[in-house]
Amino acid sequence: MIFENVLLVNPTEKEFVCDIEIENGTIINIKKKDASWKYILFPGFVDTHTHGYMGIDCMSASSKDFENWASLLEKEGVTYLFPTTVSASKTSIEKVLEEFNKAKHPSLSGIHLEGPFVNKEKAGAQNKEFITSFSQEKLPKNLDNVKIITAAPEIEGFEKLYSISSSKKIKISIGHSDAKFSDYSFWYRKGINRITHLPNALRPLHHREVGAVGAAVLLGFYVELIVDGIHLSPEFVKFVYKTIGPSRIILITDSISATGLGDGKYDLYGLEVYVKNNVARLSNGNLAGSTLTFSNAVKNFAKITGCSLHELSLVTSYNALKNLGNEIKIQPGERTKFVLVDQDLNIIKTII
Ligand code: FE
Secondary structure, eight states: OEEEEEEEEOTTSOEEEEEEEEETTEEEEEEEOOOOOSOEEEEOEEEEEEOEETTEEGGGOOHHHHHHHHHHGGGGTEEEEEEEEOSOOHHHHHHHHHHHHHOOOTTBOOEEEEOSSSOGGGOTTSOGGGOOOOOGGGSOSOGGGEEEEEEOTTSTTHHHHHHHHHHTTOEEEEOSBOOOHHHHHHHHHHTOOEESSTTTTBOOOBTTBOHHHHHHHHSOOEEEEEOSSSSSOHHHHHHHHHHTOTTSEEEEOOBOTTTTTOSEEEEETTEEEEEETTEEEETTSOBOSBOOOHHHHHHHHHHHHOOOHHHHHIIIIIHHHHHTTOOOOOSTTOBOOEEEEOTTOOEEEEEO
């Protein structure tokens, strides 16, 4: 297929107008030109942290459900999907991995394990019953497709978890943690460079203990952000954009199965979740993931920060893949996924 006169947003360059020919997922030709444009072509969006969508829940999904989830997300522009578990029993997590390993869809890129090796005091909407310290026998089997584990460095056994994860090329992301600045600094020097949904369920900034936010600003961490207008105020999003900058921000949805289904009562691995006016909460009032769609995350971030299209391609895809060791290259011969949007960032077509 050929797209004529599109504004191509290349994360490693700048945007330019071109005709681009793509065949079976491979770029055949890019012809730069001086012309007016109507549509924008972004690298496909990446969601590295999502628990569910449209009634599908990662914890109970069959391999077919994972495939449907990936297909449904084409309308959100998501071309790399990392279904995310919650703190659960080892058996439940192993069942998720088993189903995921059978699923086939080009967008299914790996699993993110959020917990159970996190801090109970920072549980948020993680089920405390399953939160635990780490020891090797607690680690689920079949980790081949696990790409990210959210864990808290202060828990017992973390050092062991980090060394096993590193040997399996699984990224540790600090999350649901009360770690102090000195802990971030220590682990950053050891090679950890990612923070889960900053600053939710993390130690806040204090002028004598700058916590997760201080670490994110002062050190080189990549940070996940939930830009749904609920988890973070617009001012916090602006603050992160101005201090940490667009090269280290990774937009995520943290969406739960209620996303796209409207208000009501839902289940999050044994915890009751009440969705009212699109806000998901446990009965104790804690936020319980989001009902944010990726396309809305993109629009919200653009609106709040006024960022450039190039910066938007960083926070929606380039950074997430780079953080996992993959670099997007947009040039002939490369296999690249794209999303075509209009000038208001509405998704027109997703090219996988
Ligand atoms: Fe979380």
